[in-house]
Amino acid sequence: MKKEQKAADNPAAFERSSCPITNVLDLFGDKWTLLVIRDLVLGKRRYQELIVSPEKIASNILADRLKKLEDAGIITRQAYQQKPARYEYRLTQKGEELQPILEAIITWGLKYYPGTTIFPRIERY
Amino acid sequence: MKKEQKAADNPAAFERSSCPITNVLDLFGDKWTLLVIRDLVLGKRRYQELIVSPEKIASNILADRLKKLEDAGIITRQAYQQKPARYEYRLTQKGEELQPILEAIITWGLKYYPGTTIFPRIERY
Numbered sequence: 001m002k003k004e005q006k007a008a009d010n011p012a013a014f015e016r017s018s019c020p021i022t023n024v025l026d027l028f029g030d031k032w033t034l035l036v037i038r039d040l041v042l043g044k045r046r047y048q049e050l051i052v053s054p055e056k057i058a059s060n061i062l063a064d065r066l067k068k069l070e071d072a073g074i075i076t077r078q079a080y081q082q083k084p085a086r087y088e089y090r091l092t093q094k095g096e097e098l099q100p101i102l103e104a105i106i107t108w109g110l111k112y113y114p115g116t117t118i119f120p121r122i123e124r125y
Numbered sequence: 126m127k128k129e130q131k132a133a134d135n136p137a138a139f140e141r142s143s144c145p146i147t148n149v150l151d152l153f154g155d156k157w158t159l160l161v162i163r164d165l166v167l168g169k170r171r172y173q174e175l176i177v178s179p180e181k182i183a184s185n186i187l188a189d190r191l192k193k194l195e196d197a198g199i200i201t202r203q204a205y206q207q208k209p210a211r212y213e214y215r216l217t218q219k220g221e222e223l224q225p226i227l228e229a230i231i232t233w234g235l236k237y238y239p240g241t242t243i244f245p246r247i248e249r250y
Contacts (some may be wrong), residue, residue: 017179020234020241021163021227023210031154038146054142095146102146104226109145112219 036065043122046089051071161190168247170213
């Protein structure tokens with residue numbers, strides 16, 4: 001958020017360039033962040049749900065990405081339990097708007113990685 | 126290419142999971158690969174054009190990504206000069222089809238990184 005405000009005041013303040021793709025990659029350009037977004041789109045909300053995805057994300061990486069996404073205003077964190085504190089994570093409007101990016105990736109991925117399949121949504125009760 | 130064939134024969138052979146997003150991220154999940162694609166979409170073709178982009182990609186990273194993209198069938202490499210050998214890189218059909226991913230990223234990036242602007246296409250003569 002701080003970075004965005006800085007950038008809006010002064011475009012020269014962008015870290016690498018003023019290209020929108022570059023700035024998005026500074027946030028998502030890794031092998032894990034969009035998988036956390038994918039899981040939230042599929043309906044996962046809790047750390048214990050996110051940590052068991054088949055890609056076997058490491059706990060420190062998951063914690064780091066959740067923090068980064070919260071700082072960027074893409075997810076919110078709300079306590080659903082005290083002692084010990086446990087949180088639920090949900091996509092904000094800004095986060096929901098990432099879905100067209102995931103959809104474009106899925107379309108290309110399904111075509112060029114034969115055998116891949118879209119993961120099912122989580123049924124919550 | 127080899128990986129895809131392997132995967133088609135046996136979906137269990139995917140490196141991290143059978144999710145299409147995961148497999149795409151195994152190829153593009155970094156801060157540089159999609160910027161090389163961007164530059165090729167904009168009309169750049171030569172190493173000396175790619176190396177001068179404002180993000181200041183390191184020479185070894187650019188060489189690595191070009192090799193990776195060629196191996197994945199996303200770009201082709203053709204010599205335009207001998208002694209010393211110099212090459213032009215162009216997107217294949219598979220590479221061109223990445224454009225909807227870039228467009229979705231641009232749409233989100235322009236909205237959430239105020240001050241970012243799309244880079245102009247290269248005029249070739």
